[in-house]
Amino acid sequence: MDQPKYKHLDAILGGLLLVGMILALYMAFIGAPRERTMGDLQRIFYFHVPSGMMGLAAFAVNFFASLMYLIKKDRKWDSLALSATEVGLMFLTIVLVTGPIWAKPAWFVWWTWSPRLTSSLVLWILYLAYMLVRNYVPDPDRRAVMSAVFGIVAFVDAPIVFFSIRWWRDNHPSAMIETGDLDPLMRPAFYTCIAVFLILLVYLMRRRYFLESARLEAERLERLVDLAR
Amino acid sequence: MPGKVWVVFRKDLLIELRTKDSLNAMLFFGIVVLVVFNFALESVRDTIREAVPGVLWIAFVFSGTLGLNRMFAAEKENSCLQGLLMVPMDRGIIYLGKMLAATVFMLIAEVVIFVFSLVFFNLTVWAEIPYLVLVFVIGTLGFTTVGTLLSAIAANTRMREVLLPLILFPVVLPILVNAVEATRIILNTANYGALKLPLTILSTFTIIFGTLSYLLFDFVLED
Numbered sequence: 356m357d358q359p360k361y362k363h364l365d366a367i368l369g370g371l372l373l374v375g376m377i378l379a380l381y382m383a384f385i386g387a388p389r390e391r392t393m394g395d396l397q398r399i400f401y402f403h404v405p406s407g408m409m410g411l412a413a414f415a416v417n418f419f420a421s422l423m424y425l426i427k428k429d430r431k432w433d434s435l436a437l438s439a440t441e442v443g444l445m446f447l448t449i450v451l452v453t454g455p456i457w458a459k460p461a462w463f464v465w466w467t468w469s470p471r472l473t474s475s476l477v478l479w480i481l482y483l484a485y486m487l488v489r490n491y492v493p494d495p496d497r498r499a500v501m502s503a504v505f506g507i508v509a510f511v512d513a514p515i516v517f518f519s520i521r522w523w524r525d526n527h528p529s530a531m532i533e534t535g536d537l538d539p540l541m542r543p544a545f546y547t548c549i550a551v552f553l554i555l556l557v558y559l560m561r562r563r564y565f566l567e568s569a570r571l572e573a574e575r576l577e578r579l580v581d582l583a584r
Numbered sequence: 585m586p587g588k589v590w591v592v593f594r595k596d597l598l599i600e601l602r603t604k605d606s607l608n609a610m611l612f613f614g615i616v617v618l619v620v621f622n623f624a625l626e627s628v629r630d631t632i633r634e635a636v637p638g639v640l641w642i643a644f645v646f647s648g649t650l651g652l653n654r655m656f657a658a659e660k661e662n663s664c665l666q667g668l669l670m671v672p673m674d675r676g677i678i679y680l681g682k683m684l685a686a687t688v689f690m691l692i693a694e695v696v697i698f699v700f701s702l703v704f705f706n707l708t709v710w711a712e713i714p715y716l717v718l719v720f721v722i723g724t725l726g727f728t729t730v731g732t733l734l735s736a737i738a739a740n741t742r743m744r745e746v747l748l749p750l751i752l753f754p755v756v757l758p759i760l761v762n763a764v765e766a767t768r769i770i771l772n773t774a775n776y777g778a779l780k781l782p783l784t785i786l787s788t789f790t791i792i793f794g795t796l797s798y799l800l801f802d803f804v805l806e807d
């Protein structure tokens with residue numbers, strides 16, 4: 356099986372995370388200035404936006420791993436696709452929970468059906484559907500193929516979902532980051548959070564990947580024991 | 585290749601015409617959906633015209649899902665799929681044949697459901713018909729291109745029929761959004777110029793997912 360090849364790397368990543376998370380919390384809650392109109396409410400942005408970015412990154416990893424599985428038929432790509440999706444779903448869940456918490460005081464509603472919100476929700480549902488496909492195919496090889504095909508379809512679908520509902524009026528604050536209008540004083544906290552969330556993404560994906568490899572190995576050994584009996 | 589696609593297509597069509605299993609269910613279910621919506625929308629009776637495009641497409645995709653579900657379930661009985669796979673031809677041909685058959689069944693169902701909706705919702709259309717046909721055909725193709733692939737995936741799972749709508753509806757959301765939008769433009773405004781955007785997105789989706797499903801179909805059929 357795939358032994359954790361760089362065992363030290365996980366220890367280093369874990370240590371970095373511990374320090375980085377404390378630093379990120381400090382930067383976001385104390386270091387960054389208070390926003391003029393929204394006040395402290397705006398600070399949720401330091402967790403909401405990086406989570407969204409990491410969610411998308413994780414689904415891109417799933418897409419890549421799914422393609423690689425169909426080309427190479429190597430189980431490790433399937434394990435990677437699974438790990439990426441589970442971690443990505445977690446990040447997207449954070450986005451969907453922190454969003455309404457911010458929206459209620461800012462927009463006076465928990466939810467609006469604006470393109471960005473709708474596509475985030477649809478993305479979340481798409482990858483839950485991916486997990487459903489995985490859960491309902493009993494044979495491991497068939498499962499890997501079916502979920503890889505669905506993973507590719509889901510990832511290609513995501514931008515179409517976004518663009519096809521984009522002409523609806525959008526009141527989601529997004530331009531700030533894309534146009535570089537983010538206040539320079541807020542940037543250190545924002546970039547720190549992105550870096551820490553990226554480490555978290557890599558760390559969690561690695562842990563989940565090794566767990567899955569270990570599970571597959573245990574399954575293989577069980578089959579061997581059964582054969583020997 | 586068109587000849588081989590025709591053979592697969594004709595096979596599905598013949599089976600359907602002789603048993604009428606799917607088509608009966610699709611028609612009946614589509615009409616039931618219309619009736620149910622009529623009751624569900626009781627409180628907005630005055631503005632029901634606004635809701636017609638959405639109700640129509642929900643009836644279309646619900647009944648279409650029934651048809652897609654049967655497509656591979658029927659092949660699994662008596663190991664018909666094995667026989668089909670043993671024919672020395674590209675798997676993509678099976679995909680194209682089945683996709684076209686599903687499209688035709690769905691279009692037949694749509695025509696009947698639409699006629700019923702004219703009666704139930706008190707609509708009059710004549711000049712709009714060519715535009716509606718265009719939207720129905722492209723929207724249905726978009727739905728069946730990816731639907732055929734996902735139906736084959738669902739047939740591989742333990743849940744079979746239950747799983748298909750769960751994995752299909754999120755994927756075809758762009759189709760639903762744009763088809764409803766296009767139908768709304770035709771039925772409730774006379775501004776046909778506005779059709780360009782939803783029709784472009786529908787066609788783009790159909791081409792992308794047609795190609796993708798054609799390429800991926802090979803993987804999802806059991807060897």
